[in-house]
Amino acid sequence: METVLKVDSLEKSFKEKQILKKISFEVRKGEIMAILGPNGAGKSTTIRNIMGIMYPDAGTISFLGYNEIPRHKIGYLPEERGLYKNVKVMDILLYLAELKDYPLKKAKERALDYLKKFDLEGMDNVSVEELSKGMGQKVQFIASIIHEPDLLILDEPFSGLDPVSQEMFKEEIRSLAEKGTAILLSSHQMNLVEEMCDRLFMMADGQKVIYGDLDEVKTEYANFKCTIRGKNDRNVLENLPNVQRVEQDEDTSILYLTKNVEAASWLKNLPDGLTIHELSIDRISLHEIFIDIATDKNLLQEAGEVHA
Numbered sequence: 284m285e286t287v288l289k290v291d292s293l294e295k296s297f298k299e300k301q302i303l304k305k306i307s308f309e310v311r312k313g314e315i316m317a318i319l320g321p322n323g324a325g326k327s328t329t330i331r332n333i334m335g336i337m338y339p340d341a342g343t344i345s346f347l348g349y350n351e352i353p354r355h356k357i358g359y360l361p362e363e364r365g366l367y368k369n370v371k372v373m374d375i376l377l378y379l380a381e382l383k384d385y386p387l388k389k390a391k392e393r394a395l396d397y398l399k400k401f402d403l404e405g406m407d408n409v410s411v412e413e414l415s416k417g418m419g420q421k422v423q424f425i426a427s428i429i430h431e432p433d434l435l436i437l438d439e440p441f442s443g444l445d446p447v448s449q450e451m452f453k454e455e456i457r458s459l460a461e462k463g464t465a466i467l468l469s470s471h472q473m474n475l476v477e478e479m480c481d482r483l484f485m486m487a488d489g490q491k492v493i494y495g496d497l498d499e500v501k502t503e504y505a506n507f508k509c510t511i512r513g514k515n516d517r518n519v520l521e522n523l524p525n526v527q528r529v530e531q532d533e534d535t536s537i538l539y540l541t542k543n544v545e546a547a548s549w550l551k552n553l554p555d556g557l558t559i560h561e562l563s564i565d566r567i568s569l570h571e572i573f574i575d576i577a578t579d580k581n582l583l584q585e586a587g588e589v590h591a
């Protein structure tokens with residue numbers, strides 16, 4: 284797939300402190316790329332450099348191979364929300380479309396379609412200050428896509444949304460990617476990221492920790508865990524082969540297995556005496572990988588690049 288955005292060896296310091304330490308990744312046409320990391324990792328600083336809100340000290344950012352970033356081809360939902368207050372919803376959407384040189388007639392049609400899609404039909408003449416927080420966020424999301432951008436950057440798009448609205452955003456983001464938009468998405472909601480993204484770039488302390496295809500990342504980093512419902516002696520479970528760690532809660536035990544375990548043969552070798560009412564074997568979630576990476580310095584240093 285064609286590379287739309289390429290970030291290469293980006294560095295940025297504030298005063299003496301280096302915040303971005305040679306960050307490199309790309310976003311391809313039609314994919315959802317997640318940028319992840321603990322609070323303060325440098326995600327928003329990376330995005331602000333891409334958006335030209337600030338300039339990097341070193342490194343390059345290119346769009347379809349050119350170092351000039353065409354702002355009218357980019358849509359951006361910033362982390363800080365807020366639109367002009369005493370302006371009507373349609374007026375602000377048309378004003379922003381005009382700033383991006385987008386034909387007004389088409390913008391108006393798209394705005395009405397999207398307002399309907401997001402359950403805001405008839406709100407086009409309402410003043411922005413009368414909207415609830417979630418409604419305002421929907422309008423701001425519409426503003427970021429009204430001009431059919433080639434690259435869409437969403438900084439925490441789901442924060443503050445109820446589950447129904449989250450679902451609407453999720454569907455819309457997916458459908459935009461299917462139509463070819465390159466999407467860079469920052470979010471702390473790992474379950475949503477896991478459901479949606481094709482590739483991910485995880486950073487901590489201004490550096491890359493993991494970069495690659497979601498499935499490959501999961502195979503590489505997400506060991507198996509086996510959940511057994513039934514009362515069992517912790518000691519027995521801890522001494523089973525390839526068990527790294529056991530967590531127990533009443534009559535449920537979770538056995539975290541070591542890397543490269545053959546799930547089928549491991550299951551075959553379970554001893555007869557175990558009490559098993561239910562048993563499941565899964566890979567650990569992106570959420571668990573994230574916690575591991577964000578809290579385990581060794582893993583962080585060992586982690587290398589998965590095929591990007």
Ligand SMILES: Nc1ncnc2c1ncn2[C@@H]1O[C@H](COP(=O)(O)OP(=O)(O)OP(=O)(O)O)[C@@H](O)[C@H]1O
Nearest residue numbers: 297298302320321322323324325326327328329362
């Ligand atoms: N304008 C600024 N001046 C000085 N320091 C800044 C500035 N902007 C960000 N920082 C610092 O840079 C670091 C990274 O911040 P950034 O907002 O990029 O992190 P983030 O990964 O987006 O975090 P969060 O998940 O909390 O939004 C933080 O230590 C922050 O204090």
